[in-house]
């Protein structure tokens with residue numbers, strides 16, 4: 001009988017291996033940036049087209065490669081970074097597996113130009129398609145290396161089709177860029193996306209790099225961490241508890257300069273914040289660990305972001321106590337930020353203005369003991385609409401629900417319980433209000449003349465380039481909804497008026513939620529930008545579970561809900577109300 005087992009051809013083996021290293025364009029960005037860092041570059045430039053689907057190029061001024069290196073660098077297991085097994089526990093570089101370039105080469109059109117000698121502008125260029133060499137020539141080029149990856153996954157249509165929209169893929173690329181650029185703060189980075197420069201980061205200290213990437217407002221939120229022990233040195237910054245957010249936040253662990261994911265360490269941070277932040281909120285952190293090279297194992301997964309510590313229990317304890325210590329110190333003596341002195345923020349015209357005596361106007365005929373005046377008028381949640389919608393509500397609910405004798409009560413400050421002819425309805429107040437507001441915002445987005453509420457002083461938002469880029473997309477819809485901007489620059493936005501359902505102190509939260517949720521499921525599941533904006537605004541302004549509602553508010557909520565186009569489910573696909581039929585109530589009592 002002939003033997004069945006055959007060795008796979010090299011290109012098939014490479015394609016299989018590539019599946020682990022190159023999952024999407026951002027994986028290529030990570031590997032190329034890390035290679036440029038490993039070869040000692042001072043300047044690194046990343047150029048992207050169509051979220052990396054058509055082009056990813058990284059240009060550096062590092063060590064470069066000679067002609068022989070160039071012929072070997074794309075071969076699987078070819079590396080200049082380690083030689084013997086022991087080297088795995090003495091890693092000085094990000095790469096060591098010798099498989100990134102071979103994986104990338106096998107699923108793209110790859111071209112590498114490199115030169116090792118600075119005073120000779122002559123180097124070599126190699127071109128490959130699907131891992132096969134197409135050409136190798138001498139070319140004019142500066143010292144350093146330029147690697148271009150075109151038509152990623154051209155030979156694996158299933159992979160290419162699996163890629164998400166340009167926006168989502170770009171977000172992944174930006175995340176990888178953040179990880180490399182943050183920790184390599186002594187290197188200059190430029191990032192160009194579709195011919196627009198989105199980052200130009202000059203060599204700086206760690207804190208400045210954080211602020212340059214995540215926006216000026218981050219500066220006042222940071223609390224330093226500095227813990228030096230024999231097992232590990234931990235340095236960096238955590239965010240003040242009041243700035244924790246429910247949405248995705250910045251969470252970075254770097255171990256010996258490598259970005260790593262580690263749920264155990266994350267748990268240590270979370271538990272240090274216990275009692276200081278709401279349970280479902282997330283703290284941001286930017287933490288660097290220096291540990292002896294032989295006390296960690298990085299060779300766990302091909303993407304090299306998992307790590308095993310010899311002393312993980314001790315590191316957990318050190319990290320937790322370092323954070324608790326810094327948070328404690330911060331609580332006792334809050335820092336004074338001289339860059340943000342209140343006087344400096346006072347608008348020029350108001351600084352020397354004389355205070356005028358306020359005019360007090362009162363109704364001289366008002367008698368508080370006159371019972372004919374109803375001083376306890378209830379405030380309606382949505383006064384313009386509730387009167388008109390009461391009739392609709394009556395159509396849905398049976399005749400015997402009388403409008404004048406609206407009977408409902410709030411249970412656990414979260415549910416409104418009311419009756420219909422066939423039984424009773426339990427309504428989740430938060431989800432119901434989200435639905436009402438969502439439909440309100442959506443319909444306002446399709447009509448002109450929406451009301452707007454001007455702010456006395458514009459609210460400043462310091463944002464980074466990526467955040468501004470997203471807001472730019474959303475700007476027209478937001479203006480349509482009554483938001484106005486007195487300033488809209490590369491790194492700052494000033495909000496001068498808002499939609500009337502919001503209050504001034506909600507502005508930071510609304511904009512941060514709008515920006516942070518771009519990656520969330522409900523952004524991906526939204527039909528359009530307007531749909532997404534309506535969802536976020538509804539989420540931010542809806543009443544919460546735990547909010548106590550007066551009887552008029554309860555009534556208005558029920559009326560408005562059943563006037564909605566889709567009263568059953570919230571904008572986030574959650575059940576809003578449940579009907580318990582009279583039949584089933586009777587059954588409970590064996591009637």
Ligand SMILES: Nc1ncnc2c1ncn2[C@@H]1O[C@H](COP(=O)(O)OP(=O)(O)OP(=O)(O)O)[C@@H](O)[C@H]1O
Pocket residue numbers: 031035036039060062063064065073074078079080081094095096097098099100101102144145
């Ligand atoms: N930008 C660059 N400048 C100089 N040499 C480079 C550059 N990129 C790659 N090389 C060389 O090519 C080799 C192969 O790169 P590759 O990324 O495939 O493997 P690696 O970095 O050694 O390990 P890993 O697969 O873990 O990234 C590197 O070891 C390095 O010698």
Ligand SMILES: [Mg+2]
Pocket residue numbers: 031034035094095096100101
């Ligand atoms: Mg590498």
